[in-house]
Amino acid sequence: MADMTVQAIQALKPASSYTKTQVSRGLYIGVATNGEKVFFVRYTVNGNKNRSEYRLPKLFGLKSGPGHISLTDARAKATEIQALAKQGIDYQKKLEDDAKATEAQTAQQEAQNATVQDLYDAWFPTTRRKDGGAELKRSFGRDVLPAIGTKPLRELEEGHIKALIQPISDAGTNRKAVVILNNLKQMFKWANGRRPWKLLVDDPTLNLKPEDITQPDYEEVERDRVLSQDEIKALTAKLPAARLVKTTELVIWLTLSCCTRIGETVKAEWQHVDLDKGEWFIPAENTKGKAPEHTVFLSDFAKRQFLALKAITGDSKWCFPNEDGTDHLNTKAPTKQIGDRQASLRDAKPLKNRSKAGDSLVLSSEKWTPHDLRRTGATLMQSLGVEQHVIERIANHAEQNRMQRIYQRFDYAAEQREAWAKLGALLTELTAPPTQP
Numbered sequence: 487m488a489d490m491t492v493q494a495i496q497a498l499k500p501a502s503s504y505t506k507t508q509v510s511r512g513l514y515i516g517v518a519t520n521g522e523k524v525f526f527v528r529y530t531v532n533g534n535k536n537r538s539e540y541r542l543p544k545l546f547g548l549k550s551g552p553g554h555i556s557l558t559d560a561r562a563k564a565t566e567i568q569a570l571a572k573q574g575i576d577y578q579k580k581l582e583d584d585a586k587a588t589e590a591q592t593a594q595q596e597a598q599n600a601t602v603q604d605l606y607d608a609w610f611p612t613t614r615r616k617d618g619g620a621e622l623k624r625s626f627g628r629d630v631l632p633a634i635g636t637k638p639l640r641e642l643e644e645g646h647i648k649a650l651i652q653p654i655s656d657a658g659t660n661r662k663a664v665v666i667l668n669n670l671k672q673m674f675k676w677a678n679g680r681r682p683w684k685l686l687v688d689d690p691t692l693n694l695k696p697e698d699i700t701q702p703d704y705e706e707v708e709r710d711r712v713l714s715q716d717e718i719k720a721l722t723a724k725l726p727a728a729r730l731v732k733t734t735e736l737v738i739w740l741t742l743s744c745c746t747r748i749g750e751t752v753k754a755e756w757q758h759v760d761l762d763k764g765e766w767f768i769p770a771e772n773t774k775g776k777a778p779e780h781t782v783f784l785s786d787f788a789k790r791q792f793l794a795l796k797a798i799t800g801d802s803k804w805c806f807p808n809e810d811g812t813d814h815l816n817t818k819a820p821t822k823q824i825g826d827r828q829a830s831l832r833d834a835k836p837l838k839n840r841s842k843a844g845d846s847l848v849l850s851s852e853k854w855t856p857h858d859l860r861r862t863g864a865t866l867m868q869s870l871g872v873e874q875h876v877i878e879r880i881a882n883h884a885e886q887n888r889m890q891r892i893y894q895r896f897d898y899a900a901e902q903r904e905a906w907a908k909l910g911a912l913l914t915e916l917t918a919p920p921t922q923p
Contacts, residue, residue, distance in 0.1 A: 495546060500517055500518065524544075527563065529568045532571065546560070600638065601636055602631070622669060639683075651663045655701055664696045712858065715916055724849075739917075741859040742860075743913050753806075756800065756803065788906070788910055827845065827846045831853040864877050864880070866909055867905050870909065
């Protein structure tokens with residue numbers, strides 16, 4: 487068959503369906519029903535029996551241009567593609583590989599200018615925290631990104647991290663400094679396992695330890711503060727003069743009598759509190775870490791606290807609403823109020839806007855916090871003879887042993903109810919007004 491001429495291709499008319507006609511060896515012209523004409527190249531790679539076909543991206547035209555290709559140039563392209571095929575190179579695969587290489591090179595060039603902000607924006611959506619990353623976002627937005635957010639990753643060094651964190655620990659907020667360092671370590675560890683980030687930065691936090699960015703006398707130890715029975719009596723006597731918000735007083739007694747975390751207490755909703763049944767349900771999203779949902783069997787003491795609270799906030803969705811009632815109270819608010827009233831025991835430098843109630847809640851030479859109340863409640867249960875495995879369920883610690891978590895499902899509900907009742911009875915005794923002589 488003779489090769490087709492330009493005139494012959496021009497003479498091809500559209501049919502009711504798409505047609506292809508051979509132009510020359512391995513080169514075909516396709517004619518669409520709307521009259522558009524496109525070249526196709528057929529080739530076999532290195533003797534492979536499977537024939538491939540490549541559609542030239544431009545339409546047939548008398549001259550080659552931005553949107554058209556001439557017959558002469560189409561034949562030249564067909565010759566090029568078929569020559570590569572004889573060498574074992576699939577032209578279409580080559581195009582894909584070249585495009586990927588170009589894309590990677592472009593991405594690498596762009597990544598050379600990537601900043602800490604760019605890394606944070608890529609990493610943050612991958613984090614999985616119960617608060618949706620709200621605290622992490624606040625921390626980076628307040629303390630990290632304003633300082634080093636615009637810093638190119640390729641220029642980032644350990645010194646920049648130390649310069650960022652040092653003023654925080656110098657202000658006495660050592661724990662905050664450690665949290666920021668740990669968050670940065672998580673971000674750079676994530677980056678180290680992923681392209682292009684691992685090519686851009688040597689982890690500037692790799693060799694940093696908490697002692698490198700905290701004050702010399704700071705020791706990050708696990709708190710073990712427990713209020714004694716005498717301190718609970720003293721607390722009862724001191725509360726009236728402390729001028730706490732009434733709901734904060736109730737946070738204290740509920741946290742102590744229910745052995746709940748401060749966050750679980752403050753996030754409570756009235757829909758989850760059934761005073762008739764004497765039960766308070768805590769959904770999993772309000773617990774800490776991987777701890778499951780939890781039911782507190784309310785003692786008479788705890789029910790009295792909820793009844794007093796209901797008289798104040800019963801019209802709200804939240805047991806402890808914020809000022810405008812749109813959400814629960816900030817979980818840090820009770821801790822701040824209680825800390826304000828132990829001014830002489832404060833580790834950090836004095837802060838503004840603190841309560842004038844001074845040391846009204848100082849119980850001994852050691853500061854106490856709302857979280858210590860949870861520990862105190864559990865310790866009081868121990869003193870009342872409650873078995874440790876029951877206390878563990880009351881504290882709602884996530885079971886670390888996978889097999890026990892899966893197979894040991896008995897909930898010890900009756901034992902828990904009895905334990906809470908014992909604790910409530912003791913607290914009723916400890917907080918009772920002194921008997922008049």
